[in-house]
Amino acid sequence: MKKELKVIGKPTPKLDANIKAAGQAVYGNDIVLPNMLYGAILRTEHPLAEILSIDTSKAKQLPGVVCVITADDVDVNNISYKRDHPILKKGKVNCIRDEIAAVAAETKEIAQKALSLIEVKYRVKEGIFDPFEALKEDAPQINEFSTDEQNKNIAHAFHYEHGNLQEQKDKSVCIVKRRYNMPRVTHCCLGTCAITADYSTVENRLTLYSGTQVPFLYQRDIARALKMEPSRIRIIQPVIGGGFGSKLDMYPYEPICALLSIKTGQPVQIVYSREEEFLASPTRQPMVMDITTGADKEGKFTFREAKIIMDNGAYTSWGATTPFVMMQTFSSLYQVPACLFDAYAVYTNNTFAGSFRGYGNPQATFALERNIDLMAEEMGMDKAEIRLNNANFEGEITGQGLQFKTCGHRAALETVIDKSGYNKRKSNDNSGRYKKGIGLASMLHVGGGAKIYPSDGCGTTVKFDSFGYLTIITGSTEIGQGSETVLAMIASEELGVDMGKIRIINTDTDIKPWDVGVHASRTSFVAGNSLLGAINKLKNKISPKAAQLLKTNVEDLIYENGLITSRKTGESIKLDKVVREIHFRAPNELCIESYYYEPDSEFQDKGYKGNVSGAYAFAAQAIEVEVDTYTGNVKVLNVYVAQDVGRVLNPLGLAGQIEGGVVMGMGYALTEELIVEKGRVLTLSFHDYKLPTACDIPEIHFYPIETLDKAGPYGAKGVGEAPLIPTPPAIANAVSDAIGVKIDGLPITPEKVLKAMKKKS
């Protein structure tokens, strides 16, 4: 007998909404420790130069300066998963954000002043800023720690294939080949990077107050960087002012802050200014994609061929591994019998790319969905029909081995086609100034974690106190996505405990069980399942006692409204009373249980084949735009979003994620670009880097598709990244629809629109 859901699916405000609105949340930059110093970092002025000398003597003499360090003062390992990134640079700088020296001082002002007193002499050189230039045989080696056998300027290469490409090419009646150019954008977290390091000299213990999204991997990485034992490092995660993937890797400022604390024996805090945030944050991976796709005479897709050159920048961060996700889109979004995928992350003297919500999928989906529109146009097919004809389906196992046990792809497409009135749209009136258009796009993303590490799991400990309050100690991390609220809702649903009587503990590696981190849209799925496992163990302890007290059977018990009730007799007992009976009567036990959940997914083989996620999310968007043909300005009028979320857990939180994602996609599509010229970042403020603001936001119509995946908590799948992914191609397709031009890159600025219209006419 399945009980009706009482909490899950009901709009529930975020648990942390009040403290955030009241200004009581403690963000990384709010941390104050006794005796704390302020750190600051000197960066190079040149994208490529030899360092001839660094003179810190004047800085050291400045009153209030406690410590100045350069590479010569520290014994550390390179960072990044390719170990190609020195924390402090020695002998040479390779990109404009390179760290030369760092200062710890009694005030922020003294620290800044001290930086200005450090004298660095350079021999400036001409850098390489174009990855195609870097790939040339005679190009000098950019990163001295590069290990690629074939070309020292390749940081990372991916090759994937499935099916018989030639056979599928031969079958094809339409082949579209196109090059796409994807720009640099950056996360624009409203809370800039902040870290506080507190090293205890007598304990040899380092506590880091860090915004990391992956505390347990971070602990290991910081330890490797500093040559410390990982367990001597405790990570505490203050409230985070935005993550979006930017805190998935560790960057030099973090071990630098730790080094300053180790050297001084005092806590040290480093907080980026907004300018530093633009200069020294990772970006979404910029790339050039050559995409070839085919279809047979029925309009069924036959093959895809992708060759991708990514500008890696001077050092490697997770951006270089985004092909891992991109290949999934090429191999598996819509049915396709053959796929060949090659991607190269190429060193340049530009700033480097990291991970960013969607992790390559926005780029891949853009290219693929643009190509589909072009194929439809070439074949004279309806753009909705060609998509529906090729949609993924439940039970499908793709060429890459992804297993779609549930699949809302077709339903999502049908929903947005229907809701947007796509089929009823009028033919464009080409005479006026303002031209309307509509575009479609869909996407596939992991929805049940991604096993890219030997474990993709999450641990949870649940503990009732004597008064019936529940503490959930979860390994998972809250970065604003609302996971705390969803976890509390799950516990409230299962145990009948009021939401106000649940607290979440999730910010301290010394206390919380292991979790791989917040990425890959995994938290509600993985942490939710982990919590359900722990609650199940808890109920196995509580129910027999309750059944005994109520003189009924365990199977007849309902947990609701703080009570445990017998379905048979209708009699109830307070849950907290049962907890106390267990605790305070022999054999005296506490209601504490732990559980570790590991998704039923596979670590992929060397050919990247395998079912990497416990579930898959699908989404489609139909977007209506209006193009001002005088100014080239694109206005988004309506966004229709249908997304296979498995099950709606918290409609309010879900709406927030969908809307935030769509707006982030709009920024990528229309206005945002981190402009880097000859290695120098030109957009160092929100004046120059144009984020969508409240007045740009269109009507967003959201239609959740509930496929109730057996693997997910209540059937839910991951949600977080998906909503931004189809937005740029849907906008590009809509612009193309409106004014009949080809859109091959982002952002679709008025300048580019006018240029394209001019070229067309």
Place this chain on the structure above:
Amino acid sequence: MKKELKVIGKPTPKLDANIKAAGQAVYGNDIVLPNMLYGAILRTEHPLAEILSIDTSKAKQLPGVVCVITADDVDVNNISYKRDHPILKKGKVNCIRDEIAAVAAETKEIAQKALSLIEVKYRVKEGIFDPFEALKEDAPQINEFSTDEQNKNIAHAFHYEHGNLQEQKDKSVCIVKRRYNMPRVTHCCLGTCAITADYSTVENRLTLYSGTQVPFLYQRDIARALKMEPSRIRIIQPVIGGGFGSKLDMYPYEPICALLSIKTGQPVQIVYSREEEFLASPTRQPMVMDITTGADKEGKFTFREAKIIMDNGAYTSWGATTPFVMMQTFSSLYQVPACLFDAYAVYTNNTFAGSFRGYGNPQATFALERNIDLMAEEMGMDKAEIRLNNANFEGEITGQGLQFKTCGHRAALETVIDKSGYNKRKSNDNSGRYKKGIGLASMLHVGGGAKIYPSDGCGTTVKFDSFGYLTIITGSTEIGQGSETVLAMIASEELGVDMGKIRIINTDTDIKPWDVGVHASRTSFVAGNSLLGAINKLKNKISPKAAQLLKTNVEDLIYENGLITSRKTGESIKLDKVVREIHFRAPNELCIESYYYEPDSEFQDKGYKGNVSGAYAFAAQAIEVEVDTYTGNVKVLNVYVAQDVGRVLNPLGLAGQIEGGVVMGMGYALTEELIVEKGRVLTLSFHDYKLPTACDIPEIHFYPIETLDKAGPYGAKGVGEAPLIPTPPAIANAVSDAIGVKIDGLPITPEKVLKAMKKKS
């Protein structure tokens, strides 16, 4: 096959020694929170008075004052287990420490200035300061919330009896009746009382940084006082600068600090000055004891009769319940067939008594051991022999129902008699100025907790991280007794993990499992057993995997030096590798386990019968003194201590507890007294209140008795309170031995010695 102990029993420095020595420990007064205010409390100037008016207007106008509260501003419940103690006093004050008003201000100085601007008008009355006066029929009722049926000035009454008293009296050939007067002493914690309250208005959550010894009971008590839900209150325990029982109860300053934070919405901190610490701390229960004891012709004890009047002060704290422990000494220390025990805590207008290391046992043992010496003298028996003849024995079940499954009483007595050369001592030369004497005393105390609450248990969660470090989350509390170190030693012993790879988490009620608190010498016993239970569960998870990897049986595994080794094959595997194998290979589990340990003890019946503790500790001391007959000064020369500790866990920590206890007992015996005259405390500094200092400390010779109690961890029993208990009677008996006077009270000041010698001659 029992493996040799590698860690247990080896001298091990305290884990927190370094941070304390380096000044890096964060005590309650070191807490700094953003936006924090400083609280201060206005106390009455009169032990008894009507409050006519309180005018806070001038204080409120002082710049920097944020809040001033009196009883009229708050809606709270009375505190204390008798609910007889208003947090802020209204209409009437009853003792000199009474709280009238409180201030929160931006600085400590402003807060103090504001107190001086509060104008209180009183009608002063003559108080009652002698409990015998208070017991008179016509005495006015002192505490308006008193509930005793027979006499409103009785705060609490105890009646206990076993055996046939008359029959035993009839058998007796010697009956000694004596009155003893026991003074007020106070804990003299070097860290004064400190509390920081941080109330979140939007979350309705109160966090208290408190030195409480009983965080989970405290949470409940504060909640009842403030009319809040207990679970909305989080207790965080900073490093404590001394407890000794003083933080077992909650006092008005604690809810007052919370009220100031609730009223202001800002964190508020209250730290006592040393003067306030002397004025407004609880004391050891002062009392007058009429003790009658008998012995038969063989010198076997026959009966004991005790009538005890305790000066309760104006309000009730745990001091009133010390008869609970005292009666154990009268009923069960040495074999005794009959016992009648009556004790009354009587209200006066003095300051009130709380709990203090030993909890009444120092007083009871003093009276009993003095009476034994007097009986021996009267009967012409040897004082050692009479004690040995009546000593407790293994397997004894006492008249009160205490079950001595192991018993080192006789062994302890024999040891100190032997080591002190008691039997070889020369007869006193009565001609010189300096006279030497030797005294004996022993004691019985709970050594396996004390079930005075429905559960006397402790919960523990253990968690291995991926690098083989162990986190122990224990419900127990560290107050300097070294329990963290002992717990880490136990884990190191059982798991073969280096002490440096173990961390203890024990300071946050939101995180740690329930524990009744640190009192009754219970922590190593109860928390130690709880940890062993959790480790056992952990090994049940780890061993099968290790056995599989080593191709051996679970029974053959040894955990040592970070390795798991097969006894059979000699092959080893790193423990952390096994932990990772469990975590990172299917079915993927974490090494986290929780356990709750409840001692095998009984909640006593209404007649106080029952086996209240899981084990019992015994000790004996022989103390040699030299009395200066010109000045009356008593110098302690040698202290011989033998104590049944079950098993020595950490010799270094144990020595610290023994030495600290003996010195505390010496202070009680010779120099300490909180002098209260007509309700006013006269000893408000260390100039006037004489604590023993380093140069007073004699040679302390310690001989642990290891009885290996099956109930204790490795056989260990509780240790903490015992060493101070026999010290005062042993010193008194020694002084009596030296100069032939009767010592009937403490402290044995030079003045009293001279007076007694004069009286004798």
